[in-house]
Amino acid sequence: xxxxxxxxxxxxxxxxxxxxxxxxxxxxxxxxxxxxxxxxxxxxxxxxxxxxxxxxxxxxxxxxxxxxxxxxxxxxxxxxxxxxxxxxxxxxxxxxxxxxxxxxxxxxxxxxxxxxxxxxxxxxxxxxxxxxxxxxxxxxxxxxxxxxxxxxxxxxxxxxxxxxxxxxxxxxxxxxxxxxxxx
Amino acid sequence: xxxxxxxxxxxxxxxxxxxxxxxxxxxxxxxxxxxxxxxxxxxxxxxxxxxxxxxxxxxxxxxxxxxxxxxxxxxxxxxxxxxxxxxxx
Numbered sequence: 387x388x389x390x391x392x393x394x395x396x397x398x399x400x401x402x403x404x405x406x407x408x409x410x411x412x413x414x415x416x417x418x419x420x421x422x423x424x425x426x427x428x429x430x431x432x433x434x435x436x437x438x439x440x441x442x443x444x445x446x447x448x449x450x451x452x453x454x455x456x457x458x459x460x461x462x463x464x465x466x467x468x469x470x471x472x473x474x475x476x477x478x479x480x481x482x483x484x485x486x487x488x489x490x491x492x493x494x495x496x497x498x499x500x501x502x503x504x505x506x507x508x509x510x511x512x513x514x515x516x517x518x519x520x521x522x523x524x525x526x527x528x529x530x531x532x533x534x535x536x537x538x539x540x541x542x543x544x545x546x547x548x549x550x551x552x553x554x555x556x557x558x559x560x561x562x563x564x565x566x567x568x569x
Numbered sequence: 570x571x572x573x574x575x576x577x578x579x580x581x582x583x584x585x586x587x588x589x590x591x592x593x594x595x596x597x598x599x600x601x602x603x604x605x606x607x608x609x610x611x612x613x614x615x616x617x618x619x620x621x622x623x624x625x626x627x628x629x630x631x632x633x634x635x636x637x638x639x640x641x642x643x644x645x646x647x648x649x650x651x652x653x654x655x656x657x658x
Binding site: 524530531532533535536537539540543553555556558559560561562563564 | 570579580582584585588589592593595596599600601602603604605608
Protein backbone atom coordinates (compact mmCIF):
# COMPACT_ATOMS: atom_id res chain seq x y z
CA UNK A 387 0.00 0.00 0.00
CA UNK A 388 1.19 3.46 -0.79
CA UNK A 389 0.73 6.05 1.86
CA UNK A 390 -1.53 8.92 1.14
CA UNK A 391 0.74 11.26 3.00
CA UNK A 392 4.37 11.18 2.05
CA UNK A 393 7.40 12.27 3.96
CA UNK A 394 8.55 15.67 2.91
CA UNK A 395 9.09 19.27 3.67
CA UNK A 396 6.65 21.87 4.81
CA UNK A 397 6.03 20.84 8.34
CA UNK A 398 4.77 23.37 10.78
CA UNK A 399 7.48 23.87 13.38
CA UNK A 400 5.43 23.58 16.51
CA UNK A 401 8.16 21.73 18.34
CA UNK A 402 7.24 20.48 21.73
CA UNK A 403 5.91 23.75 23.06
CA UNK A 404 2.53 23.16 24.53
CA UNK A 405 0.14 25.18 26.56
CA UNK A 406 -2.41 23.97 29.00
CA UNK A 407 -5.95 24.88 28.16
CA UNK A 408 -9.01 24.35 30.19
CA UNK A 409 -11.70 21.88 29.31
CA UNK A 410 -13.02 22.19 25.80
CA UNK A 411 -16.61 23.25 26.22
CA UNK A 412 -18.49 21.83 23.28
CA UNK A 413 -22.02 22.47 24.36
CA UNK A 414 -23.92 22.02 21.16
CA UNK A 415 -27.63 21.20 21.17
CA UNK A 416 -27.00 17.84 19.58
CA UNK A 417 -24.78 14.85 19.91
CA UNK A 418 -21.70 17.03 19.92
CA UNK A 419 -22.63 17.78 23.48
CA UNK A 420 -21.30 14.39 24.45
CA UNK A 421 -17.91 15.48 23.23
CA UNK A 422 -17.37 17.84 26.11
CA UNK A 423 -13.75 17.04 26.57
CA UNK A 424 -11.73 16.76 29.67
CA UNK A 425 -8.64 18.90 30.04
CA UNK A 426 -6.77 18.93 26.77
CA UNK A 427 -3.26 20.00 25.92
CA UNK A 428 -2.85 21.49 22.49
CA UNK A 429 0.12 23.22 20.92
CA UNK A 430 0.07 26.98 20.76
CA UNK A 431 -1.41 27.91 17.41
CA UNK A 432 0.62 29.50 14.69
CA UNK A 433 -0.81 33.02 14.28
CA UNK A 434 -1.39 32.47 10.58
CA UNK A 435 -3.24 29.24 11.22
CA UNK A 436 -5.34 30.97 13.84
CA UNK A 437 -6.17 33.69 11.36
CA UNK A 438 -7.26 31.10 8.79
CA UNK A 439 -9.30 29.32 11.43
CA UNK A 440 -11.15 32.55 12.21
CA UNK A 441 -11.87 33.06 8.52
CA UNK A 442 -13.28 29.58 8.05
CA UNK A 443 -15.72 29.50 10.96
CA UNK A 444 -18.17 32.02 9.43
CA UNK A 445 -17.85 30.19 6.11
CA UNK A 446 -19.04 27.00 7.78
CA UNK A 447 -21.66 28.74 9.86
CA UNK A 448 -23.26 30.15 6.73
CA UNK A 449 -24.46 26.62 6.01
CA UNK A 450 -26.71 24.48 8.13
CA UNK A 451 -25.80 20.85 7.65
CA UNK A 452 -22.48 19.19 8.29
CA UNK A 453 -22.09 18.07 4.66
CA UNK A 454 -22.76 21.56 3.35
CA UNK A 455 -20.48 23.10 5.95
CA UNK A 456 -17.68 20.69 5.14
CA UNK A 457 -18.01 21.38 1.45
CA UNK A 458 -18.11 25.14 2.00
CA UNK A 459 -14.92 25.02 4.04
CA UNK A 460 -13.30 22.73 1.48
CA UNK A 461 -14.13 25.11 -1.36
CA UNK A 462 -12.74 28.02 0.62
CA UNK A 463 -9.39 26.21 0.75
CA UNK A 464 -9.04 26.44 -3.03
CA UNK A 465 -5.68 27.97 -3.78
CA UNK A 466 -4.01 26.60 -0.66
CA UNK A 467 -0.60 25.14 -1.54
CA UNK A 468 -0.52 21.35 -1.81
CA UNK A 469 2.22 20.14 0.49
CA UNK A 470 2.61 16.58 1.69
CA UNK A 471 4.27 15.43 4.85
CA UNK A 472 3.20 18.35 7.01
CA UNK A 473 2.50 16.02 9.90
CA UNK A 474 5.94 14.47 9.93
CA UNK A 475 8.32 15.87 12.48
CA UNK A 476 11.23 14.73 14.57
CA UNK A 477 10.71 14.11 18.21
CA UNK A 478 7.63 13.05 20.09
CA UNK A 479 4.37 12.88 18.21
CA UNK A 480 2.37 16.06 18.71
CA UNK A 481 -0.81 17.41 17.22
CA UNK A 482 0.00 19.50 14.18
CA UNK A 483 -2.41 22.03 12.78
CA UNK A 484 -1.33 23.48 9.47
CA UNK A 485 -4.03 25.28 7.52
CA UNK A 486 -1.53 27.02 5.27
CA UNK A 487 -0.44 23.88 3.46
CA UNK A 488 -2.61 20.89 2.77
CA UNK A 489 -2.47 17.55 1.05
CA UNK A 490 -5.58 15.65 0.06
CA UNK A 491 -5.91 13.95 3.42
CA UNK A 492 -5.33 16.97 5.65
CA UNK A 493 -7.55 18.95 3.30
CA UNK A 494 -10.46 16.65 3.98
CA UNK A 495 -9.65 16.22 7.65
CA UNK A 496 -9.31 19.93 8.36
CA UNK A 497 -12.43 20.76 6.36
CA UNK A 498 -14.44 18.33 8.45
CA UNK A 499 -12.84 19.40 11.74
CA UNK A 500 -13.51 23.06 11.00
CA UNK A 501 -17.11 22.28 10.13
CA UNK A 502 -17.52 20.33 13.35
CA UNK A 503 -15.90 23.11 15.38
CA UNK A 504 -18.19 25.66 13.75
CA UNK A 505 -21.16 23.72 15.04
CA UNK A 506 -20.15 24.07 18.66
CA UNK A 507 -21.69 26.80 20.76
CA UNK A 508 -18.48 28.74 21.06
CA UNK A 509 -16.15 27.73 18.24
CA UNK A 510 -12.53 27.94 19.20
CA UNK A 511 -9.25 26.67 17.88
CA UNK A 512 -9.24 24.32 20.85
CA UNK A 513 -12.44 22.74 19.65
CA UNK A 514 -11.07 22.39 16.14
CA UNK A 515 -7.89 20.81 17.50
CA UNK A 516 -10.04 18.48 19.53
CA UNK A 517 -11.81 17.26 16.41
CA UNK A 518 -8.59 16.96 14.43
CA UNK A 519 -7.13 14.82 17.18
CA UNK A 520 -10.27 12.73 17.34
CA UNK A 521 -10.14 12.14 13.60
CA UNK A 522 -6.40 11.70 13.20
CA UNK A 523 -5.45 9.36 16.03
CA UNK A 524 -6.71 5.92 16.91
CA UNK A 525 -9.21 6.40 19.68
CA UNK A 526 -8.43 10.12 19.61
CA UNK A 527 -5.35 9.53 21.75
CA UNK A 528 -1.85 10.67 20.84
CA UNK A 529 0.59 7.99 21.88
CA UNK A 530 3.51 7.93 19.50
CA UNK A 531 3.91 7.62 15.76
CA UNK A 532 1.78 4.51 15.39
CA UNK A 533 -1.15 6.10 17.18
CA UNK A 534 -1.60 8.37 14.17
CA UNK A 535 -3.50 6.89 11.28
CA UNK A 536 -1.25 6.16 8.34
CA UNK A 537 -3.88 4.43 6.24
CA UNK A 538 -6.82 6.44 5.04
CA UNK A 539 -8.96 3.34 5.30
CA UNK A 540 -8.35 3.52 9.04
CA UNK A 541 -9.40 7.15 9.06
CA UNK A 542 -12.57 6.11 7.25
CA UNK A 543 -13.41 3.39 9.70
CA UNK A 544 -12.97 5.59 12.74
CA UNK A 545 -14.83 8.55 11.22
CA UNK A 546 -17.67 6.26 10.28
CA UNK A 547 -17.72 4.74 13.75
CA UNK A 548 -17.83 8.25 15.18
CA UNK A 549 -20.85 8.97 13.03
CA UNK A 550 -19.27 11.68 10.90
CA UNK A 551 -19.69 9.92 7.60
CA UNK A 552 -20.96 6.80 5.96
CA UNK A 553 -19.20 4.71 3.38
CA UNK A 554 -21.97 4.16 0.84
CA UNK A 555 -20.01 2.07 -1.64
CA UNK A 556 -21.56 -1.24 -0.69
CA UNK A 557 -25.15 -0.04 -0.59
CA UNK A 558 -24.72 1.45 -4.05
CA UNK A 559 -23.50 -1.86 -5.42
CA UNK A 560 -19.76 -1.60 -5.05
CA UNK A 561 -17.62 -4.64 -5.70
CA UNK A 562 -15.33 -6.22 -3.11
CA UNK A 563 -11.74 -5.03 -3.04
CA UNK A 564 -9.20 -7.47 -1.72
CA UNK A 565 -5.92 -5.62 -1.84
CA UNK A 566 -4.00 -5.96 1.38
CA UNK A 567 -2.61 -3.11 3.38
CA UNK A 568 0.94 -4.08 4.17
CA UNK A 569 3.17 -2.49 1.60
CA UNK B 570 4.23 -0.09 5.76
CA UNK B 571 5.31 -3.11 7.78
CA UNK B 572 6.51 -4.80 4.61
CA UNK B 573 8.91 -1.92 4.01
CA UNK B 574 9.79 -0.62 7.46
CA UNK B 575 13.08 0.75 6.21
CA UNK B 576 11.14 3.48 4.44
CA UNK B 577 9.80 4.78 7.73
CA UNK B 578 12.41 5.86 10.28
CA UNK B 579 9.86 5.69 13.09
CA UNK B 580 9.40 1.98 12.45
CA UNK B 581 12.91 1.24 13.69
CA UNK B 582 11.11 1.03 16.99
CA UNK B 583 9.90 -2.58 17.20
CA UNK B 584 6.90 -1.57 19.27
CA UNK B 585 5.78 0.94 16.64
CA UNK B 586 6.30 -1.63 13.90
CA UNK B 587 4.21 -4.13 15.80
CA UNK B 588 1.45 -1.56 16.29
CA UNK B 589 1.41 -0.82 12.57
CA UNK B 590 1.21 -4.53 11.82
CA UNK B 591 -1.79 -4.82 14.07
CA UNK B 592 -3.44 -1.88 12.34
CA UNK B 593 -2.84 -3.50 8.96
CA UNK B 594 -4.34 -6.75 10.20
CA UNK B 595 -7.43 -4.93 11.40
CA UNK B 596 -7.83 -3.12 8.11
CA UNK B 597 -7.26 -6.27 6.09
CA UNK B 598 -9.93 -8.05 8.07
CA UNK B 599 -12.44 -5.45 7.01
CA UNK B 600 -14.55 -5.87 3.87
CA UNK B 601 -13.85 -3.07 1.41
CA UNK B 602 -15.78 -2.18 -1.71
CA UNK B 603 -15.26 0.13 -4.64
CA UNK B 604 -16.59 1.09 -8.02
CA UNK B 605 -14.90 1.09 -11.36
CA UNK B 606 -15.10 4.52 -12.91
CA UNK B 607 -17.19 3.19 -15.79
CA UNK B 608 -20.01 2.84 -13.33
CA UNK B 609 -19.74 6.37 -12.05
CA UNK B 610 -22.17 7.90 -14.57
CA UNK B 611 -24.82 5.47 -13.35
CA UNK B 612 -24.14 6.53 -9.80
CA UNK B 613 -24.06 10.18 -10.65
CA UNK B 614 -27.45 10.98 -9.09
CA UNK B 615 -26.19 9.56 -5.81
CA UNK B 616 -23.19 11.82 -5.90
CA UNK B 617 -24.89 14.97 -6.98
CA UNK B 618 -25.09 16.48 -3.56
CA UNK B 619 -22.65 18.07 -1.26
CA UNK B 620 -22.89 15.04 0.95
CA UNK B 621 -20.60 12.74 -1.00
CA UNK B 622 -16.90 12.54 -1.32
CA UNK B 623 -14.85 9.70 -2.71
CA UNK B 624 -11.58 7.99 -2.35
CA UNK B 625 -9.94 7.22 -5.59
CA UNK B 626 -7.76 4.13 -5.43
CA UNK B 627 -5.81 3.01 -8.43
CA UNK B 628 -5.19 -0.54 -9.54
CA UNK B 629 -1.76 -0.83 -8.02
CA UNK B 630 -2.25 1.32 -5.00
CA UNK B 631 -4.98 1.22 -2.44
CA UNK B 632 -5.69 4.86 -1.78
CA UNK B 633 -3.67 7.55 -3.39
CA UNK B 634 -6.05 10.44 -3.36
CA UNK B 635 -9.16 11.70 -1.71
CA UNK B 636 -11.25 14.71 -2.42
CA UNK B 637 -14.51 16.38 -1.63
CA UNK B 638 -16.78 15.62 -4.51
CA UNK B 639 -19.46 17.88 -5.90
CA UNK B 640 -20.28 15.78 -8.94
CA UNK B 641 -19.37 12.38 -10.29
CA UNK B 642 -17.94 14.20 -13.27
CA UNK B 643 -15.06 15.12 -11.04
CA UNK B 644 -14.21 11.48 -10.43
CA UNK B 645 -11.71 10.60 -13.11
CA UNK B 646 -9.50 8.02 -11.47
CA UNK B 647 -9.78 4.31 -11.90
CA UNK B 648 -12.00 3.46 -8.99
CA UNK B 649 -13.68 5.18 -6.15
CA UNK B 650 -15.21 4.68 -2.76
CA UNK B 651 -17.91 7.27 -2.20
CA UNK B 652 -18.59 8.56 1.26
CA UNK B 653 -21.51 10.48 2.54
CA UNK B 654 -21.13 12.92 5.34
CA UNK B 655 -23.49 12.22 8.17
CA UNK B 656 -26.55 14.39 8.23
CA UNK B 657 -27.18 13.64 11.86
CA UNK B 658 -25.42 16.76 13.04
